[in-house]
Amino acid sequence: MYYVLGDPTTKPKDYDPMTEAILLWERDRTPTKTRYNLSPFAISLNELTLGLREKLPPTDSRLRPDQRHLENGAYELANAKKLRQEQSQRQARKMQESGWEPRWFQKDEDGCYRYIGGYWEAR
Numbered sequence: 001m002y003y004v005l006g007d008p009t010t011k012p013k014d015y016d017p018m019t020e021a022i023l024l025w026e027r028d029r030t031p032t033k034t035r036y037n038l039s040p041f042a043i044s045l046n047e048l049t050l051g052l053r054e055k056l057p058p059t060d061s062r063l064r065p066d067q068r069h070l071e072n073g074a075y076e077l078a079n080a081k082k083l084r085q086e087q088s089q090r091q092a093r094k095m096q097e098s099g100w101e102p103r104w105f106q107k108d109e110d111g112c113y114r115y116i117g118g119y120w121e122a123r
Contacts, residue, residue: 046071 028039048062061067066085069078105113 046062046067053063056063064081064085066078066081069075069081102113104116104119106116108114
């Protein structure tokens with residue numbers, strides 16, 4: 001990616017804007033052999049570092065067991081965990097429809113849920 005200084009439309013007709021261009025970024029030419037053609041940087045975004053797990057909400061996708069197994073190449077186990085998770089979500093949905101109330105939110109007169117506090121204190 002190059003960045004050209006100034007406005008090239010005000011330069012003479014035979015002017016080449018690339019003569020003043022400055023190289024900002026160049027991609028790494030070394031091919032990486034990873035699953036799904038992800039770069040090492042993209043893979044590192046999903047890693048759980050020390051101390052991070054305690055700070056994440058339980059709904060963070062990095063904590064999903066099926067995601068972990070998929071990243072490690074255990075596709076059969078990942079699929080089984082995913083199916084179990086989906087069944088659990090269906091049961092939770094049924095519970096919500098039968099009168100379950102959220103812990104840290106309250107429905108207002110407009111039908112919108114508003115945060116009532118307590119989540120950070122409970123952590």
